[in-house]
Amino acid sequence: MEPLIKTIDLKKYFKVNGGLLHAVDGVNIEIKKGRTLGVVGESGCGKSTLGRLVIRLLEATSGEVLFEGNDILKCNRQEMKKIRPKMQIIFQDPFSSLNPRMSVFELIAEPLVMNHVYKSRREMTEKILSLMDTVGLAERFVNTYPHEMDGGRRQRVGIARALALSPKFIVCDEPVSALDVSIQAQILNLLMDLQEEMKLTYMFITHDLSVVKHISNEIAVMYLGQCIERAESTELFKNPMHPYTKALLSAIPVPRLTGNQNKKIIRGEVSDPINPKPGCRFASRCDYCKDHCLGQDIPLKDQGNEHFVACRIYQ
Amino acid sequence: MMNEKLLVVKDLSVIYKTDEAIVHAVNKINFDIGRKETIGLVGETGAGKTTTALAIMQLLPERTGRITEGEILFKGENLLKKSKNEMRMIRGERMSMIFQDPMTSLNPIVTVGDQIRESLDIHNHDKKNKIELEARVDELLKLVGIQPRRKSEYPHQFSGGMKQRVVIAMALACNPELLIADEPTTALDVTIQAQVLALMAELKEQLGTSMIMITHDLGVVAQTCDKVAIMYAGEIVEQGTARDIFEGEKHHPYTLGLFGSIPDLEVETRRLNPIDGLMPDPTDLPPGCKFHPRCKSCMEICKHKQPEPHSFGNHIIVCHLYAKEV
Amino acid sequence: MNMNSITEITTTPIKKKYKKKSRFGEIWKRMKKNRIAMLGLAIFSVIVLCTVFADMIVPYSVALEQNIGDRLQPPSAAHWFGTDAYGRDIFARVIHGTRNSLVMGIGAVVVGISLGGVFGAAAGYYGGIVDTLIMRVMDTIMCIPFMLLALAIVAALGPGLVNVLIALMLSMVPYYTRVIRSAILTVTGQDFIEAAKACGTPDRYIILKHILPNAIGPVIVQATMSVGTMIIWAAAMSFLGMGIQPPTPEWGSMLSEGKDYMLSSPHLVIFPGMAIVLTALSINLLGDGLRDALDPRLKD
Numbered sequence: 001m002e003p004l005i006k007t008i009d010l011k012k013y014f015k016v017n018g019g020l021l022h023a024v025d026g027v028n029i030e031i032k033k034g035r036t037l038g039v040v041g042e043s044g045c046g047k048s049t050l051g052r053l054v055i056r057l058l059e060a061t062s063g064e065v066l067f068e069g070n071d072i073l074k075c076n077r078q079e080m081k082k083i084r085p086k087m088q089i090i091f092q093d094p095f096s097s098l099n100p101r102m103s104v105f106e107l108i109a110e111p112l113v114m115n116h117v118y119k120s121r122r123e124m125t126e127k128i129l130s131l132m133d134t135v136g137l138a139e140r141f142v143n144t145y146p147h148e149m150d151g152g153r154r155q156r157v158g159i160a161r162a163l164a165l166s167p168k169f170i171v172c173d174e175p176v177s178a179l180d181v182s183i184q185a186q187i188l189n190l191l192m193d194l195q196e197e198m199k200l201t202y203m204f205i206t207h208d209l210s211v212v213k214h215i216s217n218e219i220a221v222m223y224l225g226q227c228i229e230r231a232e233s234t235e236l237f238k239n240p241m242h243p244y245t246k247a248l249l250s251a252i253p254v255p256r257l258t259g260n261q262n263k264k265i266i267r268g269e270v271s272d273p274i275n276p277k278p279g280c281r282f283a284s285r286c287d288y289c290k291d292h293c294l295g296q297d298i299p300l301k302d303q304g305n306e307h308f309v310a311c312r313i314y315q
Numbered sequence: 316m317m318n319e320k321l322l323v324v325k326d327l328s329v330i331y332k333t334d335e336a337i338v339h340a341v342n343k344i345n346f347d348i349g350r351k352e353t354i355g356l357v358g359e360t361g362a363g364k365t366t367t368a369l370a371i372m373q374l375l376p377e378r379t380g381r382i383t384e385g386e387i388l389f390k391g392e393n394l395l396k397k398s399k400n401e402m403r404m405i406r407g408e409r410m411s412m413i414f415q416d417p418m419t420s421l422n423p424i425v426t427v428g429d430q431i432r433e434s435l436d437i438h439n440h441d442k443k444n445k446i447e448l449e450a451r452v453d454e455l456l457k458l459v460g461i462q463p464r465r466k467s468e469y470p471h472q473f474s475g476g477m478k479q480r481v482v483i484a485m486a487l488a489c490n491p492e493l494l495i496a497d498e499p500t501t502a503l504d505v506t507i508q509a510q511v512l513a514l515m516a517e518l519k520e521q522l523g524t525s526m527i528m529i530t531h532d533l534g535v536v537a538q539t540c541d542k543v544a545i546m547y548a549g550e551i552v553e554q555g556t557a558r559d560i561f562e563g564e565k566h567h568p569y570t571l572g573l574f575g576s577i578p579d580l581e582v583e584t585r586r587l588n589p590i591d592g593l594m595p596d597p598t599d600l601p602p603g604c605k606f607h608p609r610c611k612s613c614m615e616i617c618k619h620k621q622p623e624p625h626s627f628g629n630h631i632i633v634c635h636l637y638a639k640e641v
Numbered sequence: 642m643n644m645n646s647i648t649e650i651t652t653t654p655i656k657k658k659y660k661k662k663s664r665f666g667e668i669w670k671r672m673k674k675n676r677i678a679m680l681g682l683a684i685f686s687v688i689v690l691c692t693v694f695a696d697m698i699v700p701y702s703v704a705l706e707q708n709i710g711d712r713l714q715p716p717s718a719a720h721w722f723g724t725d726a727y728g729r730d731i732f733a734r735v736i737h738g739t740r741n742s743l744v745m746g747i748g749a750v751v752v753g754i755s756l757g758g759v760f761g762a763a764a765g766y767y768g769g770i771v772d773t774l775i776m777r778v779m780d781t782i783m784c785i786p787f788m789l790l791a792l793a794i795v796a797a798l799g800p801g802l803v804n805v806l807i808a809l810m811l812s813m814v815p816y817y818t819r820v821i822r823s824a825i826l827t828v829t830g831q832d833f834i835e836a837a838k839a840c841g842t843p844d845r846y847i848i849l850k851h852i853l854p855n856a857i858g859p860v861i862v863q864a865t866m867s868v869g870t871m872i873i874w875a876a877a878m879s880f881l882g883m884g885i886q887p888p889t890p891e892w893g894s895m896l897s898e899g900k901d902y903m904l905s906s907p908h909l910v911i912f913p914g915m916a917i918v919l920t921a922l923s924i925n926l927l928g929d930g931l932r933d934a935l936d937p938r939l940k941d
Contacts, residue, residue, distance in 0.1 A: 042504035043475075057839055084841045097832035100938055101854045111840035145937045150593055161840060180359035181531060185576035185589030192586070207504065214578030214587070237580065251509035253534030255577055257561045265509050269474045
């Protein structure tokens with residue numbers, strides 16, 4: 001099956017004091033239709049930047065983003081206007097991603113109005129109410145403002161906005177990390193139901209590995225702007241290969257009394273993403289680091305059954 | 316037996332009074348901590364975890380927060396009867412607190428070393444001289460795994476995990492007997508969280524500090540706590556040893572809901588079993604059991620009668636379900 | 642939900658129930674709850690009415706009529722506010738001066754904000770070269786002392802109400818550009834701007850619907866504060882002979898004329914002074930209330 005979205009050597013550098021910040025540095029991913037790719041990594045690994053690049057909310061420095069086979073980075077304004085509704089994003093913080101001066105009605109109406117979807121106000125109102133129903137918001141909230149609602153309901157408004165234009169692909173940028181656990185589960189269930197009903201394709205960005213395992217078919221692990229391991233979700237959890245992935249999995253505190261002993265704790269912290277030296281970026285924290293890890297970037301290599309890893313140990 | 320308890324909280328109630336409404340943030344909670352023990356306060360936003368901590372430290376916002384009843388006994392002395400000055404000497408010296416966000420709990424224009432030395436200065440009863448204090452700062456930094464030569468650097472030169480280490484060093488400066496950690500790792504990445512949690516566990520062993528660990532993450536609790544108290548809408552709905560909570564048979568329905576909401580890494584489930592509904596409005600709590608509108612096993616009695624605590628040894632569950640079993 | 646909308650459900654089809662409430666109605670509803678703002682509004686309304694119906698209260702000719710025999714009279718039944726050095730009725734002059742002063746004060750601020758708003762919004766939203774260009778030009782203008790700049794402009798254009806107005810508002814532009822740019826910068830960083838971009842909202846709508854409404858609060862307060870200042874500046878211009886030419890009544894020039902007699906006949910400065918204070922205060926209260934009413938977060 002052709003992937004719905006595919007990136008080829010996607011790069012985004014930001015100019016900062018002291019050089020170039022390599023936020024996303026040569027990432028190749030693909031997501032098949034109706035599937036979910038989980039993108040995991042710690043803060044500063046470029047996962048949110050990647051999410052914005054694939055729907056062109058940010059302009060990439062170089063590389064390609066193929067959406068249904070077309071490179072959207074080459075599209076002009078008019079073409080982009082046609083593609084934009086097919087790709088949407090759900091934001092992390094339901095508190096700052098909704099304009100505080102707009103009511104729920106206006107918020108959900110915005111994408112519809114801006115893309116001239118409906119001629120009559122009556123049709124649009126119907127659509128808005130049905131969207132609210134889809135995401136589980138009671139009709140009585142239609143005239144409320146974001147500050148009058150709790151985080152879970154706000155996030156539902158954010159989801160309704162994203163669904164308004166009937167997109168094919170949605171980037172979920174940490175949609176549940178600002179929510180309480182019990183609400184988190186409600187939203188995750190909602191997202192999964194919607195995917196099934198509407199055949200949506202997700203790119204699910206998160207730092208929470210238990211969430212990502214639950215929702216994703218495939219997982220990409222990022223470290224300092226690079227994708228260092230990519231595999232089927234169950235495969236990755238069963239058989240993590242990259243030393244960083246192993247450490248990441250071991251670091252999750254499990255809600256069980258046994259299993260938190262003998263954790264493998266990696267030393268040090270993420271190094272500076274400004275003008276990084278070529279070579280494995282995890283090298284300074286890695287126990288298996290050898291000379292050949294440095295000096296030259298390490299490509300992702302298929303280890304069989306679609307399990308890709310960028311580490312010298314396996315090459 | 317009572318003398319061995321470092322801290323006993325009895326029937327503590329806290330309200331916040333604003334112009335419009337009275338918020339019942341904490342309602343008659345009871346728990347205690349022995350020496351070298353760690354208790355986890357678990358709950359969601361608005362459960363009253365942080366309020367409880369602030370009440371113990373007597374740091375409630377002065378204009379709105381008030382303790383309406385109860386006692387907080389620290390080594391047998393009621394903290395609520397202490398004057399402001401006495402309390403100030405207890406804070407930082409005998410009990411101290413680590414806040415959630417290491418980014419904002421350090422002063423950006425004072426060097427890290429000076430910030431640690433400040434709390435030493437304030438509680439400097441032995442009239443130690445400057446050199447001795449500096450030596451202590453070095454010692455503390457080493458303790459939390461930071462090279463002492465970095466003490467002349469400013470907070471912005473440290474990463475998030477390092478800042479949290481500095482905050483821990485500050486909290487430990489005077490060898491407190493009780494450490495209250497309010498979501499100490501929530502703002503950190505998992506690998507850094509693992510480092511900080513390991514450090515805290517190690518220090519606890521080494522220094523024999525008792526700890527209140529406030530968190531919403533059951534994983535963190537499992538890893539660090541001896542005892543656990545689950546809070547909901549200002550009440551402790553279940554408490555017991557970590558074994559009771561994580562491996563026990565009997566649970567409060569809310570505890571079950573919390574566990575059901577976390578995706579399990581080892582079990583394959585397609586759907587999570589979240590708790591329906593939302594936290595109740597603290598200005599307008601439901602009658603009877605506070606959890607009944609969201610409870611899957613709600614009975615008629617739950618809707619109007621506040622449940623009694625039912626204990627199974629040290630394991631206490633506040634729920635009507637267990638009424639007949641006792 | 643109140644009783645009204647419940648009855649509405651039963652009588653109208655369901656779609657109508659959620660017809661958008663009018664923006665203005667909602668703002669007005671919130672505004673009404675704010676007593677102090679309503680006081681400001683009341684005072685301001687009286688002042689505006691005085692402007693509109695000035696001729697009915699007291700004919701314009703009275704304000705200009707000189708009567709040397711009656712000069713410097715204290716307030717009395719015949720002359721409520723007394724008379725000035727030329728024996729003119731101060732009450733009539735204050736009433737007829739309202740229009741000139743209001744036009745000066747409010748006009749300069751409104752135009753200043755509009756122009757400053759356009760420049761500030763462009764600078765803040767687009768950033769980069771646009772920002773640098775606009776801000777450096779504004780900085781250069783701001784280096785010239787305010788009064789000097791205004792005088793230079795009037796000197797070039799010639800004295801008179803309209804020219805003074807142009808001078809004042811042009812001098813205000815850099816100041817407002819700066820205020821609005823910084824207000825906009827704080828809003829632009831927020832996620833909802835990105836959210837709007839993601840659903841295809843064009844830039845001009847983003848600025849108009851998302852950025853400006855959220856940035857306007859501090860600007861409104863600043864603006865109402867400077868209405869009073871503008872009236873005083875206009876007065877200073879008149880005093881220097883660059884502004885409104887005597888004998889046209891204007892509060893500022895009345896103040897400067899009266900200052901020589903301030904000790905013997907304080908009413909010469911008290912009444913026009915009070916008029917300025919009341920106007921500035923009422924606009925200030927109104928602006929404060931308006932800022933709150935515009936923000937749905939402060940609804941209850």
